[in-house]
Amino acid sequence: MLSNSSILEQYIEEAEREGHLTFRRDFPLSSLSSFRIGGNASYVIYPSTPDELASLSALCHSISIPNIVIGNGSNLLFSDSGYEGAVIVTTQIKDIKIDGNTVKVGCGASLTHLASVVAEASLTGLEFAYGIPGTVGGAVYMNAGAYGGEIKDVCVSVKAYDGVNDEIYDVKAEDCGFGYRESVFQDSDKIILGAKLVLSEGVNADITEKMNQLMQQRIDKQPLNYPSAGSTFKRYPGYFSGKLIEEAGLKGYTVGGAQVSEKHAGFIINVGNATASDVLSLIDHIREVIKENVGIELQTEVKYIENPADQ
Ligand SMILES: Cc1cc2nc3c(=O)[nH]c(=O)nc-3n(C[C@H](O)[C@H](O)[C@H](O)COP(=O)(O)OP(=O)(O)OC[C@H]3O[C@@H](n4cnc5c(N)ncnc54)[C@H](O)[C@@H]3O)c2cc1C
Secondary structure, three states: OOOHHHHHHHHHHHHHHOOOEEEEEEEEHHHHOOOOOOOEEEEEEEEOOHHHHHHHHHHHHHOOOOEEEEOOOOOEEEOOOOEEEEEEEOOOOOOEEEEOOEEEEEOOOEHHHHHHHHHHOOEEOOHHHOOOOOEHHHHHHHOOEEOOEEHHHOEEEEEEEEOOOOEEEEEEHHHOOOEOOEOHHHHOOOEEEEEEEEOEEOOHHHHHHHHHHHHHHHHHHOOOOOOEEEEOEOOEOOEOHHHHHHHOOOOOOEEOOEEEOOOOOOEEEEOOOOOHHHHHHHHHHHHHHHHHHHOOOOOEOOEEEOOHHHO
16 A cells, blocks of 8 residues: 555656646755745645645645645745645746736735736736735735735635635635734635735836835845845734834844844844744744833744644
8 A cells, every 4th residue: 555655756746747746855945935944845846726736735635744835935934854744835826817907816926026017017006015025825824015005905805725625715805804914814724726806007107116116115124135034023013023122122133043133123034054943042032022121922923834743
């Protein structure tokens, strides 16, 4: 009888031959994460269509292979011991279809690329997303936002896959549980296959100017020359976490290769060979100091992906 990992291997080898996906064995997760941190994954798989993503996830589910779906890895901290299982990366599922003001987009499309494509079509509403280094799936999962805009403002429905009932269906925006960096997808195993957005007609030059302005603000304020996962913590109502961390005198505070950015205290940066343990220790330290100083419990925005073998 074949072991579960042999069943997966057989499936992905055949699917690769047929052109449905590509995959890597024993692959460094550091190269899939904007933090540049993480051990190796047993399998990293790139499905090329939403159906293939759903099939792959169904297979992993049915043979009990631990698996996780990721986009661009820009909000993740992978474990130093890696991921014993399948890391499914959506970045090949990137179709964009524009029909009037409506945009149907695959989960793996880059937000920045999408913002440029809709700008060319003179559609406004996604300027805020220009410069967020994630995918549409990651943005829906996180309800990503910046400069006063959020994905929930333009998303009217999400195409999702429910592995438990093996069904693909549309989730209306009002049922997505969108809140500040929150969505219903964070509390479920459902996979985001794509999204339908509705934008408004605008003037191409104005849209482009706005996007360039926002990009410049990012360049001016954020430590983009170091690996990071963006804002480490969520905003606590009424407080900016970066400001709290700066006021606590923690700018530049370092654990191993992980450092509170001097440029923007809301970011933890990898200043050289940081490990996930360094980042987690630094997060704990910051949380303790802020709790002691102002009595607030900061919640992380960055998602830590534990190795299922360590659980
Ligand atoms: C320099 C920098 C700047 C940033 N600026 C911002 C900002 O301004 N605003 C903001 O909101 N964020 C920002 N981020 C964080 C990050 O880019 C966003 O959270 C983004 O939406 C994550 O998308 P991703 O594709 O990289 O998701 P990933 O990091 O790959 O995944 C994030 C989570 O989503 C889940 N996920 C991803 N795709 C799917 C899918 N198809 N189905 C189900 N689950 C899925 C993953 O399992 C994971 O739990 C920044 C990050 C960096 C490094």
